[in-house]
Amino acid sequence: MIVVVLGGTRSGKSEVAERIAADLGAPVTYVATAVAGDDPDFAARIAAHKARRPDAWATVEAPPDLPVLLRELDGTVLVESTGTWIAAQPDLAGDVEGLCRAAQARRGDTVFVGEEVGLSVHPPTEIGRRFVDAVGSCNRSLADVADRVLLVVAGRSIELDG
Numbered sequence: 687m688i689v690v691v692l693g694g695t696r697s698g699k700s701e702v703a704e705r706i707a708a709d710l711g712a713p714v715t716y717v718a719t720a721v722a723g724d725d726p727d728f729a730a731r732i733a734a735h736k737a738r739r740p741d742a743w744a745t746v747e748a749p750p751d752l753p754v755l756l757r758e759l760d761g762t763v764l765v766e767s768t769g770t771w772i773a774a775q776p777d778l779a780g781d782v783e784g785l786c787r788a789a790q791a792r793r794g795d796t797v798f799v800g801e802e803v804g805l806s807v808h809p810p811t812e813i814g815r816r817f818v819d820a821v822g823s824c825n826r827s828l829a830d831v832a833d834r835v836l837l838v839v840a841g842r843s844i845e846l847d848g
Contacts, residue, residue, distance in 0.1 A: 687795040690828045692802040693838035700735060702836060702843050703764055703799045710795040712742060713761035719748040719771040735766065750775065753784035762795045768828065769801035769821050778820040785824075786831045800825050802837065 689706055693699030707714050716739055720732055739745070749755055752771055756763060765771070772780045789796045802825065803818045829835045835846040 687834070688789050688828070688832045689795070689797045689834045689836070690800060690825070690832045691797065691836045691838060691843070692800045692825055694802055694805060697802075697838045698841035698843075699799055699838040700766060701738070701841075702838050703766070703797050704738060707762050707764040707795075707797045708740070710762045710797070714740075714743045715759050715761060715763050716743050716745045717748050717752070717755065717759075717763055717765045718745060719752070719765065719767055719774065721747075721774070751781070753781055753788035756785070756788040756792060756796065759792070760794055762797070763792070764797045765799065767799040767801060768824050769803070772820050772824055773817065778816055780820070780824065782824045782827045786827050789828070790831055798828055798832075800828065 687710065689703075691699050691703040691706065693702075718732075718735075720728070736745070746755065746759070748765070748771060752765070756765075772778055789798075801821055803821050806818075809815045809818055829846070829848075832848075835848070836843045837846055838844075
């Protein structure tokens with residue numbers, strides 16, 4: 687099973703994805719793609735995510751080659767999030783095709799959390815537009831191979847048809 691949970695900032699997408707991963711069954715591995723760096727606000731957000739996770743869940747910090755990691759993990763995997771993974775890639779060029787193939791080849795279930803950036807303000811900078819394009823393309827590619835795609839707004843989820 688491949689599930690993609692999309693939403694904007696503070697939409698509740700992570701909580702929805704966490705519930706889905708828990709329902710899919712143990713063992714669950716949480717793949718964290720974000721690094722706080724020197725940003726205390728972002729560090730607080732990461733800490734809140736960590737505090738919500740069940741103690742039984744393993745946490746792995748995603749390497750640059752996320753598709754390789756996905757192939758190595760057993761059980762249910764929750765990837766949080768594709769947007770921060772793309773942001774960490776050189777020139778915003780993550781191997782999205784490889785990520786889709788890895789998710790399809792896994793024996794376990796995979797839940798992806800992704801930012802829905804297409805509903806936000808149009809970025810005024812070239813790098814901002816490139817980021818929105820890269821994330822939007824990733825979302826579409828993952829949705830194409832997913833069994834379920836959900837959009838989360840204000841803590842409420844809508845199942846999107848395929």
